[in-house]
Amino acid sequence: xxxxxxxxxxxxxxxxxxxxxxxxxxxxxxxxxxxxxxxxxxxxxxxxxxxxxxxxxxxxxxxxxxxxxxxxxxxxxxxxxxxxxxxxxxxxxxxxxxxxxxxxxxxxxxxxxxxxxxxxxx
Numbered sequence: 001x002x003x004x005x006x007x008x009x010x011x012x013x014x015x016x017x018x019x020x021x022x023x024x025x026x027x028x029x030x031x032x033x034x035x036x037x038x039x040x041x042x043x044x045x046x047x048x049x050x051x052x053x054x055x056x057x058x059x060x061x062x063x064x065x066x067x068x069x070x071x072x073x074x075x076x077x078x079x080x081x082x083x084x085x086x087x088x089x090x091x092x093x094x095x096x097x098x099x100x101x102x103x104x105x106x107x108x109x110x111x112x113x114x115x116x117x118x119x120x121x122x
Contacts (some may be wrong), residue, residue: 001027008057012095014038018075018116021044021089021098031103037061037090044115045087045122048108052080059094064122089121 003025005011011022011034019041022034037059045064054063054075056086063070064087072078072088080086083097088096113122 006040008034008097012036012058014093019043021047025113026103031098031100033098033100035088035094035096035098037088037094037096038093039090039094041094042089042115042121043087044118044120045085046108046111046113046115047083047085048104048111050104050108051082052078052086053099054078054088055082055097055099056085057095059090059092061088061090061092061094087115087121 005024011024013020013022014036016038020036022036024029024034025032054077056072056074058074060071060073063072063078064085065080066084
């Protein structure tokens with residue numbers, strides 16, 4: 001199954017209540033997600049059992065990758081191996097491309113959902 005997205009910008013969509021993950025491609029091996037965050041929105045720091053490659057497409061924010069916390073802006077790329085901490089918080093409207101291998105399971109998202117429910121990034 002080959003997929004071609006002519007213009008990722010056509011897929012950008014924000015939600016007022018929390019970050020919006022827009023799935024562009026998903027196979028049994030890989031999931032490609034366009035993540036859209038409004039200022040102050042976040043993906044809580046968590047440690048799933050999947051590799052993550054993250055590319056900042058638009059905006060500015062803070063990223064946790066392993067033990068590091070960095071400011072990021074367009075062009076930044078981060079790789080976080082399975083089991084290491086990762087999270088993102090938007091300073092401005094922020095659009096990220098996430099490539100996750102293998103696709104996360106419901107169990108991988110338990111910490112994310114708990115952090116969103118608590119309203120805490122860390």
